[in-house]
Amino acid sequence: MRKRLSDELPVPRLGPHADRPRPYPPGHRPHLPIRPLWLCRACGLPWPCAEARLLLKVEYDNHHVDLAIYLSGLYHEATHDLFRLNPHDGPTPRELFERFVAWGPYRRPIVEPDR
Ligand SMILES: [Zn+2]
Numbered sequence: 391m392r393k394r395l396s397d398e399l400p401v402p403r404l405g406p407h408a409d410r411p412r413p414y415p416p417g418h419r420p421h422l423p424i425r426p427l428w429l430c431r432a433c434g435l436p437w438p439c440a441e442a443r444l445l446l447k448v449e450y451d452n453h454h455v456d457l458a459i460y461l462s463g464l465y466h467e468a469t470h471d472l473f474r475l476n477p478h479d480g481p482t483p484r485e486l487f488e489r490f491v492a493w494g495p496y497r498r499p500i501v502e503p504d505r
Pocket residue numbers: 421422430431432433434435439440441442
């Protein structure tokens with residue numbers, strides 16, 4: 391008897407909940423991740439897809455630190471989920487960092503400029 395896919399997938403932990411970006415336009419399927427696969431519910435691409443990134447930038451506007459915190463929490467969850475799904479040749483932590491966090495608008499200069 392074939393096992394159902396849901397029987398084979400690790401159960402996501404109760405870490406930060408991916409609830410952004412909100413559906414846009416309202417009523418459309420939101421570009422949120424399917425866990426533990428971390429694929430977009432709306433377009434099927436690795437999350438955050440281009441549409442999700444765009445919507446997140448708009449939603450968080452100039453709250454760059456809040457967006458970085460949100461993405462960092464999900465990066466941590468995704469690293470855990472995807473490693474358990476595929477421990478041998480899944481994406482590396484560096485690749486996931488680039489995908490989840492590094493694209494975000496938050497940047498801090500290495501050296502604070504003189505005031
Ligand atoms: Zn999408």
